[in-house]
Amino acid sequence: xxxxxxxxxxxxxxxxxxxxxxxxxxxxxxxxxxxxxxxxxxxxxxxxxxxxxxxxxxxxxxxxxxxxxxxxxxxxxxxxxxxxxxxxxxxxxxxxxxxxxxxxxxxxxxxxxxxxxxxxxxxxxxxxxxxxxxxxxxxxxxxxxxxxxxxxxxxxxxx
Numbered sequence: 001x002x003x004x005x006x007x008x009x010x011x012x013x014x015x016x017x018x019x020x021x022x023x024x025x026x027x028x029x030x031x032x033x034x035x036x037x038x039x040x041x042x043x044x045x046x047x048x049x050x051x052x053x054x055x056x057x058x059x060x061x062x063x064x065x066x067x068x069x070x071x072x073x074x075x076x077x078x079x080x081x082x083x084x085x086x087x088x089x090x091x092x093x094x095x096x097x098x099x100x101x102x103x104x105x106x107x108x109x110x111x112x113x114x115x116x117x118x119x120x121x122x123x124x125x126x127x128x129x130x131x132x133x134x135x136x137x138x139x140x141x142x143x144x145x146x147x148x149x150x151x152x153x154x155x156x157x158x159x
Contacts, residue, residue, distance in 0.1 A: 004028045043107070047127045047155050056136020060128045062157075072117045073125055073154070082132045082150075092117025097132045097150035103143045106154045110143070120154050129153040 003025040015021060051059040058080050070076055074093035077083035084096045094115050095102065104111040104119060111119050131137040131151040141151050 002028050002030065044126060044155060047129065047153075050129055050138060050153075054129075054131075054136045054138075056131060056133075058130040058132075060130070062126055065122065065125060065127075070122055073120050073122055073128070074115070074117050076128065077116075077130070080130055080132070083130070088115055088117065090115065090118060095152070097130070097152075098148065100149035101146070102130075102150035102152050103141070103146040104152045104154065105141055107156050107158070108140075116152060116154070120156065124156050124158065125154055126157040127155040129155075 004027070006026065008023075047059070047061075050057060051061075060076050065076065068076065072092040074085050074095050077085055077095050080097075082098050084099070085093045086096075088094045092115065104114060104116055106119050129152070131141070131153075133150055134142060134147045137151045138153075141153055143151070
């Protein structure tokens with residue numbers, strides 16, 4: 001990244017006045033230190049931020065999902081205190097937190113009157129955040145209609 005320093009003797013009496021003097025510089029290759037980029041970016045950055053900073057939520061990432069190998073997303077709630085799972089009349093199971101239906105968000109979009117197994121299947125889920133009450137729920141996911149019922153935030157594997 002630069003040029004080699006060189007001293008060249010120059011006889012000014014031999015240089016013709018008015019003519020340009022051409023000097024070729026020899027480029028110098030320099031080895032740079034290795035640069036390592038370690039980052040969590042993209043869509044999942046928000047999930048990892050919440051996981052690091054929240055004391056009230058429950059966080060299930062891809063590794064945990066694979067380890068548990070559930071048939072339905074709702075089965076991931078078996079280890080969450082206050083969660084109740086019942087067989088649904090529609091698809092999969094119904095999930096209640098603290099006795100009522102939580103608000104579900106998928107990739108930042110609020111779902112209306114739906115169950116977790118109706119909006120996501122296990123193969124599509126990259127991660128999930130569960131907040132049993134408003135305590136610790138990120139402001140962008142708070143909903144007055146379901147404030148006592150908790151919040152489920154699903155991050156899909158779709159790019």
